[in-house]
Structure formats: C-alpha cells, structure tokens
Amino acid sequence: MATAKKNVRAARLKRADRKNISVGQAHIRSTFNNTIVSITDPQGNVISWKSAGQVGFKGSRKSTPFAAQMAAEAAAKQAMEHGMKKVSVFVKGPGSGREAAIRALQTA
Template sequence: MAEKVSRKKQRRSVPSGQMHIQATFNNTIITFSDKKGNVLTAASAGACGFRGSKKGTAYAAQVATEKAAENAKTLYGLGSVDVFVKGVGLGRDSAIRSLSNLDISVESIKDVTGVPHGGVRPKKARRA
C-alpha cells in the first residue's frame, strides 16, 4: 500500500484587499476580505470581550479592528485596503483610524449605508 503524503496547506498572499465595517448602535463588526469579497478574517466588539452597551462604543470598534487587522496582516500579508462603511454607529471613524497604527494603508473609503427609497407601507385607513 502506498503511503499518503500530507502537505501543510499553503496560506495565500493577499497584498491588497477590502475592509468592511458594519457599525450599529449595539455592535461593530469588522471583516477583511480579498478584492473579490472572499472573507479572510473577521472580528466584532462582542467577540473581543465587550458586553452590553460597551459593544457599541468607539473604543470597542478600535479593539476589534486591531484584532482583525493583526490576523489579516500576519496570516495573509495584507498591506492596503479599500474601506466600506455601513451603518450609523460610533465605531465608524475609530475603526479606520486604528488601521494607521498597524501600517495598513487605506486606498479609499466608501459609505455603503442603505438608504430607504419609497419608505415603509402606509398604515391602513381608519374606519369611520
């Protein structure tokens, strides 16, 4: 019988990618992906140990960004990102600012927050 040779899985190098920030009032989720949108690493304020109302703070978003960016840099060699921001939470700005501490350059910043068009369905007319 032939022995099966196992090789260590090769980590791919991603020099430039995307950073998605979903900032709500309750939490901030940071996701790093390649240019096609395939997720490399992710972190959230809740996953970093923050609980309750502290998850929605700017500091919690900064800590989550540093954790996700550190993983993306060490595992994939990420050097530059295009930033996509969604939501209205407090972590929008602090997440982008914390990238400069980790030597990841920001190529562009785009706001992809959903905008309602047409609004919600109107309430049923009152009976007389």
C-alpha cells in the same frame, strides 16, 4: 463476555494556510449596538473578521468607539498574518464606532 467497540474517528486537523494576499477590502458595519469589521480579498472572500463582542466586550460596552478600535486592530492583525498590506475601506451604519475603526485600521 463481549468487548465493547469504541467508535474512534480520526480528528481532522485544519492547517492554518498563509494566503499571501497583499491588497484587500475592509468592510466596517457599525450599528448602535455593535461594530463588525470584515477584511476580504478583492473578490470578496473573507480573510478575517472580528466584532466588538468577539474581542471581549459585552452589553452596552460593545457600542463604544474603543470597542470598535479593538475589533479593527484584531481583524487587521489577523489579516496581516496572511500578507495583507493595503486595504480599501467601506463603511456602513450609523454607529459610534465608525471613525474609531477607520483610524485603527489606518494605524495597524
């Protein structure tokens, strides 16, 4: 009786690198339905990003200022793990989370 071969591939583990980037840019895209916060290095490479939906809000709760605040805090915390200290903020969109996201980045 023939033995069945198992196709076993070695799983590649991606190591979490600390990038040591001290200055960057925070891009806030605030729509009527969601708020997305992306934090990049000066060249535009994304270090971290979070949205209100990614933080755990669903439906109409994603469009609230509190959801934008939570998304901005989560993105800032993740970027600070890479050494981010200072950001320039760029805001797009008419949503209600604009000011809340800016204030959250300011306090983080």
